[in-house]
Amino acid sequence: MTDPAPRQLLGLTRDAFEAAAREAIPTGHGHSGDLYRLAFVHGRHAFERLGCPVPADRQQRWNSLFPISLLEPRRVVEERLEVGTTAKAILATSDGYEVETVLIPMRYNDDGSVAAYTQCISSQVGCRMGCTFCETGRMGLIRNLTAAEIVSQIVTARVRLGWEAKNVVFMGMGEALDNWDNLHQALLVLTERSGLGFGHDRITICTSGHAEGIRRLMALGWKRLNLSISLNSAEDRARSRMMPVNRTTPLGDLQELLRQYRQRRNFALGVNYCLIPGLNDAREDASRIAAFCAPLGRCLINLIPYNPGSAPIAAAPSEDEIVRFVGWLRQDGISVRRRVTKGRSIMAACGQLGNVELRRRLPTETRPGMQHP
Ligand code: SF4
Numbered sequence: 001m002t003d004p005a006p007r008q009l010l011g012l013t014r015d016a017f018e019a020a021a022r023e024a025i026p027t028g029h030g031h032s033g034d035l036y037r038l039a040f041v042h043g044r045h046a047f048e049r050l051g052c053p054v055p056a057d058r059q060q061r062w063n064s065l066f067p068i069s070l071l072e073p074r075r076v077v078e079e080r081l082e083v084g085t086t087a088k089a090i091l092a093t094s095d096g097y098e099v100e101t102v103l104i105p106m107r108y109n110d111d112g113s114v115a116a117y118t119q120c121i122s123s124q125v126g127c128r129m130g131c132t133f134c135e136t137g138r139m140g141l142i143r144n145l146t147a148a149e150i151v152s153q154i155v156t157a158r159v160r161l162g163w164e165a166k167n168v169v170f171m172g173m174g175e176a177l178d179n180w181d182n183l184h185q186a187l188l189v190l191t192e193r194s195g196l197g198f199g200h201d202r203i204t205i206c207t208s209g210h211a212e213g214i215r216r217l218m219a220l221g222w223k224r225l226n227l228s229i230s231l232n233s234a235e236d237r238a239r240s241r242m243m244p245v246n247r248t249t250p251l252g253d254l255q256e257l258l259r260q261y262r263q264r265r266n267f268a269l270g271v272n273y274c275l276i277p278g279l280n281d282a283r284e285d286a287s288r289i290a291a292f293c294a295p296l297g298r299c300l301i302n303l304i305p306y307n308p309g310s311a312p313i314a315a316a317p318s319e320d321e322i323v324r325f326v327g328w329l330r331q332d333g334i335s336v337r338r339r340v341t342k343g344r345s346i347m348a349a350c351g352q353l354g355n356v357e358l359r360r361r362l363p364t365e366t367r368p369g370m371q372h373p
Pocket of ligand 1: 127135137138230
């Protein structure tokens with residue numbers, strides 16, 4: 001009988017792993033539960049932690065049938081500010097592509113020290129959504145990450161970099177909802193209690209407005225999972241120019257979908273708004289945001305000052321421009337949190353993820369054209 005094809009352990013739920021182990025290793029699969037748990041702690045098959053010896057040939061079998069492939073950290077850059085240290089890691093996949101993940105200080109103790117970090121992770125190499133303010137959008141979509149590669153960003157960061165994140169946000173490279181099957185599987189693994197054990201309320205999916213993906217998320221019925229959208233303009237023509245997804249799902253349709261999405265009473269929709277001088281920072285832009293959010297129940301605007309990347313479309317907003325826009329939103333009764341810009345100097349801030357070097361290296365003919373769902 002031929003061996004089954006190897007399956008990356010970090011892409012499997014515990015039940016799926018145990019079932020596959022029973023089939024592939026009929027005698028000696030009894031360690032599977034412990035091996036599963038240890039894999040997420042140590043990033044490898046930690047046979048020495050099992051409390052009983054596992055023969056070398058059996059170890060070899062586990063390793064070859066259920067490999068645990070961490071990504072390879074190529075570079076880590078840090079930005080130390082008073083608000084804490086933001087770190088960006090460039091991780092290489094086994095076929096040589098690079099994705100980026102960022103550790104961001106998010107909660108603080110009374111003395112100002114960092115109480116918790118959020119890890120921002122990638123879902124694709126590149127992205128096909130083509131948002132004009134985004135470095136990743138300029139890469140085009142190169143390929144989807146597998147579920148194991150998505151999860152591996154967290155395990156690699158823990159094991160190799162010593163990062164410990166309390167929350168996970170899908171706001172790195174790629175439109176997570178455009179990679180549905182792998183995203184869904186990754187969510188099942190991330191929330192597996194005997195693995196990483198993230199609660200649904202500690203995970204946020206951020207989307208540019210991928211209608212089909214939002215419907216699929218809604219169908220899961222995971223009431224505590226957080227959702228945020230990148231709005232960036234509440235006027236159709238301007239939004240279509242900045243975010244081509246708006247041409248297929250205009251604001252009215254997106255608003256109706258989000259109105260239906262509300263799955264729990266205290267649900268607060270995250271609305272990310274990248275403030276770009278001259279493009280979306282006028283008084284009427286603030287009023288349009290208020291009108292867009294009005295039927296959506298509780299919304300929390302994350303106001304993100306634009307970070308000029310390698311091909312800036314505008315300057316960064318001044319402090320006065322930011323304060324003025326926040327004031328207008330508050331006048332209109334909108335809850336707004338001004339995002340302190342973290343990671344700008346290391347190209348780790350919002351809209352700055354994307355591998356400029358990789359983009360330069362890719363031959364033009366291998367770059368798929370921008371398409372939109
Ligand atoms: S902002 Fe998000 S959806 Fe838009 S191009 Fe960038 S990664 Fe893709």
